[in-house]
Amino acid sequence: MNEKVLKVLEFTKIREELKKYAITKSAKEMIMDLKPYDSMYDVVEHLQETNEALNVLMKKGNPPFEGLYDVKEGIVRAEKGGVLNTATLLRIGNMLRAARRTSEFLTRKDEEESYRILEDIAVGIVILKNIENSIFNAILSEEEISDKASSTLYGIRKSLKEKNSSVREKVNAIVRSNSQYLQDNLYTMRGDRYVIPVKAEYKSQVPGLVHDQSSTGATLFIEPMSLVHLNNEIKELKLKERAEIERILEELSSLIYGSIISINNNFKILVELDFIFAKAKYGSHMGGTMPLVNNEGIIDLINARHPLIHIDKVVSSDIYLGREFNSLIITGPNTGGKTVTLKTTGLIELMGLSGLLIPAMYNSSISFFKEIYADIGDEQSIEQSLSTFSSHMKNIVNIMKNADEESFVLFDELGAGTDPTEGSALAISILENLRKRGCRILATTHYSELKGYALRTERVENASVEFNVETLSPTYRLLIGVPGKSNAFEISKRLGLSDYLIKEAREIISSESLQFEDLIQSLQDKSIKAEKDARDAAVLKNEAKILKEKYKEKLDRIETVRENAYAEARRESKQILNNAKEEADEILKNMRDIERMGISSDARRKLEQERAKLRSKMGDAESHLQKKVEDIKGEELDEVKLGMDAFLPSLNQKVVILSKPDSKGMVQVEAGIMKINVKLNNLRKVTQTKEEKKVKKREAKLNIKAVATSVDLRGMDSEEACYTADKYLDDAYVAGLGEVTLVHGKGTGVLRKAINEMLRKHPHVKKHRLGEYGEGGNGVTVVILK
Secondary structure (H helix, E strand, O other): OOOHHHHOOOHHHHHHHHHHOOOOHHHHHHOOOOOOOOHHHHHHHHHHHHHHHHHHHOOOOOOOOOOOOOOHHHHHHOOOOOOOOHHHHHHHHHHHHHHHHHHHHOOOOOOOOOOOHHHHHHOOOOOOOHHHHHHHHHHHOOOEEEEHHHHHHHHHHHHHHHHHHHHHHHHHHHHHHHHHHHHHOEEEEEHHHHEEEHHHHHHOOOEEEEEOOOOOOOEEEEEHHHHHHHHHHHHHHHHHHHHHHHHHHHHHHHHHHHHHHHHHHHHHHHHHHHHHHHHHHHHHHOOOOOOOOEEOOOOOEEOOOOOOOOOOOOOOOEEEEOOOOOEEEEOOOOOHHHHHHHHHHHHHHHHHOOOOOEOOOOOOOEEEEOEEEEOOOOEEOOOOOEEEEHHHHHHHHHHHHOOOOOOOEEEEEOOOOOOOHHHHHHOOOOOOHHHHHOEEEEEOOOOOHHHHHHHOOOEEEEEEEEEEOOOOOEEEEEOOOOOOOOOOOHHHHOOOHHHHHHHHHHOOOHHHHHHHHHHHHHHHHHHHHHHHHHHHHHHHHHHHHHHHHHHHHHHHHEEEEEEEOOOHHHHHHHHHHHHHHHHHHHHHHHHHHHHHHOOOOHHHHHHHHHHHHHHHHHHHHHHHHHHHHHHHHEEEEEOOOOOEEEEOOOOOEEEEEEOOOOOOOEEEEEEEOOOEEHHHHHEEEOOOOOOHHHHHHHHHHHHHOOOOEEEEOOOOOOHHHHHHHHHHHHHHHHHOEEEEEEEEOOOHHHHHOOOHHHHHHOEEEEEEEOOOOOOHHHHHHEEEOO
């Protein structure tokens, strides 16, 4: 992609905005090198990775990059075998910890959603816990080595403390005994050695080594001879301490050198993830979405916005070309938004082709282009003695040399800056030549001739920016299919120009031109209405599609449940009959045995008992089977009321009765979004489970409404936040919520402290804790209710 178009369409400003969301210097360098990718596969993959990162941010929170530094220079030094200082070692340790935590953060749990690209990137991270632990055990801060770094260092520092304690005791004794010779009754340090401030005239009274004197010369800083030996011992211990620290640093550097390939690889992966999540954070900030990508030259942007215009001021537009037409000619008044529309389209294309989310609605489409060319703005060059027209034409000449069917070309005020007749003819010639090459073209113009060219030329379409004559201001909305009207007479009249002047001007213009302008106005009004109707219809169609899919899934689930219920009933019924048959066979066998015994009075009595037993078993089996059937069918309706609930066994679903029975015994019912006619005798009474009755009774009693699972307290002072949180906890407790979240932000910690103090005494709170990774960290408090 040529660098000129990145500057003209202000993609360089997008990169500057994107840099603010990166942590490491290396990731920021990647952002400054970002430009459209060379293949459609790369575009789709990088868009997908950005979208995955956005989903991770929304569902799991920020990745654990805390403490991550750019350690590229330290790694290069370690690769060459150099000894690293404490700051560099500590930063490498922090980087390794961030790598380990990020790997754990992106490792998918069984119940979590898959993030294919991010997981593939993170799988390359090598966990080096031993090196990480070695660094953090040895180094406390960028300036301090831990006493536990080695046993030798611990012994040296212990001896140092003891020596320093002895020296301080001795020097305090010296100060007390020589107080009459001192400027102040205290000791001080000069070059790591203990000295006392002696008045210059008494220097012979305090034998020792002079290390320094005051600026006036009145005070000498003398190391008493009795301290020289102890000071020397302290000096030796400090030299040993420094040598041991250097040995520890060398040992840690050697440890890093041994795993330098894995460490370097971990750092590169973190930089790449930093780059990806920076794209996602920027996309989230501007409300971006992932576009669909095609290689057919189709651009379809829904509610597209210019990303560099503030969200409160920007006006969105639907911009599309590539299906019914390949060239779009935009006309309209100055300051109406033509150039902004041009830049919005080109910039969104550049963003999408660079793997960035775009400021447009879901299901927007961009096309893969190998090159995007733009001739926008006043490029008059005093240095090269070029006029505006000459500068534009020089740029256009370059475009005409290189543009082909895989190019997207943007022209702002094509042919302007010269004679209108010649300029419009030249513009039409350029547009027609590029159209025949198969280029996708978006151009703005003031020339009426180009409106006619668009009307009579195949696959070329007119568009305009809407202008409100009543308020004399543009609405900045793009209207595709209608050429723009100049509105010069209306604007002049509103501004106070005399009617007779406007009348004379109208007489000068031919009647055909006036009729054409009036036709444009009529088309514009109709187009606005048609566009609104189409937009409303599209929204309703989408909602209907979602409802259809939802209820189709629900119906399929109901069918499955019903089939399972019937199958279970059939299985149980078969088992009941089998059991009854086996018992009947056993009874008959007993009866035959009795008959063989002879027909005595006792035998007859036993026979009758067995027959009664058989009748009882068969009756029980039949009764149990009938009960199973009734369980499935339910009780028939005693009465029919409009709006009452009933159960339809054939759908295994509750329905609402909409009509009285007709002469054939048919009633109309509503099942979800469907209205169907069924026989009255097929409907059954609705039976509620104990749990449903209990819930319904509780809801009716409390008349509760839905309560959110979290409350945002940010921006409030402590008193207001505590009051809001207390009221929210009451509502949540009444609603039966078990766990809720109070969002107070991190800030200075004052609000968090006040909230936590209130929670300790709250009657509804069982326990509370700060949020974990993925929940908001220290910026939220999670409350478990009683």
